[in-house]
Amino acid sequence: MIGGVLFGCINHFLLLGLSLSATTVGLYLMPFCRTAALLIVMMSVFGVSMGILDTGGNVLILDLWGDKGAPHMQALHFSFALGAFLAPLLAKLAWGTASAQNHTESDFDPLMLNRSSKATSDSVFAVPDDMNLLWTYASIGTYVLVVSVFLFGLFCKKHSRQKKSTASAQEARRAKYHRALLCLLFLFFFFYVGAEVTYGSFVFSFATTHVGMEENEAAGLNSIFWGTFAACRGLAIFFATFLQPGTMIVLCNIGSLASSFFLVLFDKSPLCLWIATSVYGASMAATFPSGISWIEQYTTLTGKSAAFFVIGAALGEMAIPAVIGILQGHYPDLPVVLYTGLGSAIFTAVLFPVMYKLATLPLQRQRKGRKSEDQKALLSSSELHDCEEENEEDDAEKWNEMDFEVVEMSDPVQESAREPCRDAAEPRGPSRVLPHGLTGEPFSASSRNSLVDLQNKGE
Numbered sequence: 282m283i284g285g286v287l288f289g290c291i292n293h294f295l296l297l298g299l300s301l302s303a304t305t306v307g308l309y310l311m312p313f314c315r316t317a318a319l320l321i322v323m324m325s326v327f328g329v330s331m332g333i334l335d336t337g338g339n340v341l342i343l344d345l346w347g348d349k350g351a352p353h354m355q356a357l358h359f360s361f362a363l364g365a366f367l368a369p370l371l372a373k374l375a376w377g378t379a380s381a382q383n384h385t386e387s388d389f390d391p392l393m394l395n396r397s398s399k400a401t402s403d404s405v406f407a408v409p410d411d412m413n414l415l416w417t418y419a420s421i422g423t424y425v426l427v428v429s430v431f432l433f434g435l436f437c438k439k440h441s442r443q444k445k446s447t448a449s450a451q452e453a454r455r456a457k458y459h460r461a462l463l464c465l466l467f468l469f470f471f472f473y474v475g476a477e478v479t480y481g482s483f484v485f486s487f488a489t490t491h492v493g494m495e496e497n498e499a500a501g502l503n504s505i506f507w508g509t510f511a512a513c514r515g516l517a518i519f520f521a522t523f524l525q526p527g528t529m530i531v532l533c534n535i536g537s538l539a540s541s542f543f544l545v546l547f548d549k550s551p552l553c554l555w556i557a558t559s560v561y562g563a564s565m566a567a568t569f570p571s572g573i574s575w576i577e578q579y580t581t582l583t584g585k586s587a588a589f590f591v592i593g594a595a596l597g598e599m600a601i602p603a604v605i606g607i608l609q610g611h612y613p614d615l616p617v618v619l620y621t622g623l624g625s626a627i628f629t630a631v632l633f634p635v636m637y638k639l640a641t642l643p644l645q646r647q648r649k650g651r652k653s654e655d656q657k658a659l660l661s662s663s664e665l666h667d668c669e670e671e672n673e674e675d676d677a678e679k680w681n682e683m684d685f686e687v688v689e690m691s692d693p694v695q696e697s698a699r700e701p702c703r704d705a706a707e708p709r710g711p712s713r714v715l716p717h718g719l720t721g722e723p724f725s726a727s728s729r730n731s732l733v734d735l736q737n738k739g740e
Contacts, residue, residue, distance in 0.1 A: 284333035285588020293341045294436035296333065301429035303330040308422035312415045313406045332595070336588045339573055343582050351521040351574040358570040359518060362511035366504075371417075458639050459580050465636045466576055467593035469629055470569065474594040475601030476625035477565045481506055482602050483609065483618045484558065491616060492551060502555065506562040513566035520567070526575035527637065529567050534630040536564030541622040548616045561622065568629075569594070579640040 287296055307327035314320040338357055342350050409415050484506060488499035520529065540561040547553035573590075576582065601621065609617045 282588055282592060283329065284336035285585040285591075287333070288337055288340050288584025288588075292436055293337060293344060294432050297337045297341065298429045298432035298436060300330040300333040300337065301425050301432065303327075304334070305422045305426040305429065308418050308425065310406075312409045312418045315407045316405055319405055332591075335595075336584065336591045339591070340582070340584050340587045343573070343577055343587070347581075348574070348578045350577075351526055351571070352518050354570040354574050355514060355517040355521045355567060359511065359514040362507070362514045362566065366507045366511045459586075462576060462580060462636060462640055463586055463589050465632060465639070466572065466590045469572065469632050469636070470590050470594040471597035472601075472625040472628050473565070473568055473572075473597070475597030476622050478598045479602045479605050479618060480561065480622050481510075483605065487609075487616065487618050488554065490613065492549060492554060494551060498551075502558055505555070506558050509559045509562035510566050513563040514570075517567035517570070521571075521574070526571040526578070529571040530575060530633055533564050533566070533568045533571070534626065534633060536560055537568075537622075538626040538630050540564060541619065541626045544619045545616065545623050548619055576640075 284296075284300075303326055307323050307330065311320065311323050311327075314323055339354070342353050342357055346353055481503070485499045485503045488494040488502050489496060494502070517529065540557045543553055544557045544561070547557075573582070573587075580586075605617055605621050609615075
């Protein structure tokens with residue numbers, strides 16, 4: 282929520298750099314915390330900065346590439362998946378060495394334990410006993426600090442470009458049912474992210490308690506879920522270059538629905554668990570970035586809009602695993618985790634066609650309305666043109682009749698008397714322009730004399 286408000290009034294690169302700087306401070310200070318209250322404060326700062334980063338990354342991709350940024354959006358979320366896959370492996374290597382060193386009987390000293398507990402009670406910050414843990418946090422913090430320096434450099438270099446993008450964003454398109462689409466996307470990401478995190482968190486315990494796998498096999502099952510998840514997000518970068526985001530969402534929904542159905546149907550089979558878990562991880566990979574790219578095709582996303590459905594994803598990540606953990610504890614014989622995956626797959630598969638219909642229906646109506654208005658305009662213009670032509674013909678006939686009447690009513694004696702004066706007053710040569718584009722040639726002396734002779738013969 283904070284990120285969505287701040288991205289509307291602060292430069293994107295600057296805000297991302299500040300959030301990563303706050304993340305660096307939190308990573309540097311976490312190993313030194315000696316009280317629970319201080320650790321809670323550091324974790325809160327870390328959580329706020331990561332929430333701003335999660336919202337800002339999506340907003341920045343949409344701001345730079347718009348509805349053409351589907352491959353870039355897939356690459357952004359591929360980096361999340363890759364980090365989620367590699368970080369536990371690296372942490373296990375570092376902490377495994379540290380735990381082997383710290384739990385030997387020769388290193389145990391009751392006096393040193395008393396000193397450390399006394400130092401813990403007296404000081405708020407202290408150097409941790411596990412130096413490997415300290416260097417792990419320090420290395421990750423340094424990496425984040427380097428990335429923040431690059432973002433500050435982009436802020437200094439592309440400040441004018443950000444103003445142009447902000448000005449163009451004010452003239453961007455907005456769907457007729459903008460808020461309704463955001464609410465439905467909120468629910469979509471709530472159940473999708475909730476099911477993804479729930480399965481990734483509980484698949485290890487489910488495999489050991491419900492299926493009866495060994496811990497090594499269950500750990501491999503967890504790794505294959507996140508491994509296929511990260512790999513398919515990497516492949517989605519190339520698929521997004523020639524597939525529409527809506528097509529990718531439909532394919533992901535079909536894969537997650539089929540794999541979760543087979544998981545529920547053969548919940549005791551280890552082979553089915555291995556195959557369906559890999560398919561489920563691959564199917565869940567491209568849904569989130571494709572959903573953001575899809576909604577951008579119909580309505581422009583601002584910082585507040587992106588923050589709204591990111592909050593839905595965060596709430597699903599927080600609430601659904603907690604509820605499922607409680608239910609799985611009360612009903613240990615039922616595969617509650619698998620039921621959650623199937624229910625979420627059904628819900629998202631039904632919800633997306635509703636969103637698609639809601640997003641495309643106003644566009645079709647607008648096109649029909651524009652077509653009918655164009656037809657009316659063409660018809661009215663053609664009718665007006667016909668009326669003008671008819672009026673011109675009527676006026677021409679009226680003027681011709683009036684000319685002959687004037688000639689017949691004229692007196693030849695008076696006309697001859699007026700001849701010199703008229704010839705002197707009216708210039709010869711150019712025609713006189715009459716109303717509605719009609720022209721009339723002036724009568725010359727010879728023409729008048731011929732008309733008078735004709736009139737005398739008739740009499």
